[in-house]
Amino acid sequence: MHLKAIVCQVFTREFEHILARSPHSVDLEIIPMGLHSLGVEMRPHLQERIDAADPLGYDAILLGYALCGRGTEGLRARRTQLILPRAHDCIGVLMGDRHRYADYFENHPGVYYRSPGWVEFQTPDLKLQPAFPSQKTALGEQSTLEEFIAKYGEDNGRYLYEQFSSFRRNYTGLTYISTGIPHDDACRTRARAEAEKENWDFEEVRGSLTLLDRLVNGPWDAADFLIVQPGQTIRANLSDSIVDAQ
Numbered sequence: 300m301h302l303k304a305i306v307c308q309v310f311t312r313e314f315e316h317i318l319a320r321s322p323h324s325v326d327l328e329i330i331p332m333g334l335h336s337l338g339v340e341m342r343p344h345l346q347e348r349i350d351a352a353d354p355l356g357y358d359a360i361l362l363g364y365a366l367c368g369r370g371t372e373g374l375r376a377r378r379t380q381l382i383l384p385r386a387h388d389c390i391g392v393l394m395g396d397r398h399r400y401a402d403y404f405e406n407h408p409g410v411y412y413r414s415p416g417w418v419e420f421q422t423p424d425l426k427l428q429p430a431f432p433s434q435k436t437a438l439g440e441q442s443t444l445e446e447f448i449a450k451y452g453e454d455n456g457r458y459l460y461e462q463f464s465s466f467r468r469n470y471t472g473l474t475y476i477s478t479g480i481p482h483d484d485a486c487r488t489r490a491r492a493e494a495e496k497e498n499w500d501f502e503e504v505r506g507s508l509t510l511l512d513r514l515v516n517g518p519w520d521a522a523d524f525l526i527v528q529p530g531q532t533i534r535a536n537l538s539d540s541i542v543d544a545q
Contacts, residue, residue, distance in 0.1 A: 303352040306363030308332040309389050309416035312480040317515050332420050341370040353377040372535045381527035384510045385541045393476045395507025414476040418486035472500035
């Protein structure tokens with residue numbers, strides 16, 4: 300099969316590992332993690348990449364994303380089918396099963412998550428980079444104190460930085476999802492250091508490449524993947540299936 304994969308940067312190393320062993324011809328396009336800072340406004344950027352790939356004769360366009368805060372809702376298949384894993388976010392994908400993630404989340408409230416991609420593709424101060432040169436990154440959780448001061452002045456900047464940063468006090472732990480890629484050891488060390496800096500408990504769980512491997516190599520069973528046929532759009536739902544097509 301000749302496939303196009305449009306993939307969030309968080310999955311870069313995992314995709315490289317899978318593609319090196321895949322029997323299919325896959326054109327990989329990595330989208331910087333900073334796209335997530337746009338929230339639902341990430342949709343037109345992804346649609347642009349889908350539309351660019353559509354006329355090129357691929358058998359399918361693979362989306363290395365989940366629902367992602369509804370950032371993928373509304374994406375439309377033109378002439379080429381879209382394939383999307385059924386998961387709320389990348390954590391569920393990296394754990395290999397949305398049900399496993401739901402169980403872990405239920406029993407581990409107040410936990411921050413990291414993975415090799417989350418660690419490797421952020422700057423040292425953990426700030427995501429903009430996905431496109433024209434992207435305006437809103438000030439918020441990922442912004443530095445200096446950026447707040449530069450935009451709002453000394454007093455207001457410090458106050459706003461404190462407000463945006465205060466949510467971290469509600470967390471008590473950091474869970475690192477190990478996916479077994481070559482960068483795992485270095486990324487684990489950085490994740491542990493972040494936990495120590497925040498006085499959070501550190502835990503490691505074994506991730507799984509099952510969903511990502513099946514996204515590339517199949518089978519695309521309806522239980523774990525949404526197949527969006529030409530003319531259909533992705534729609535979020537409140538059921539266990541997370542997304543459907545209309």
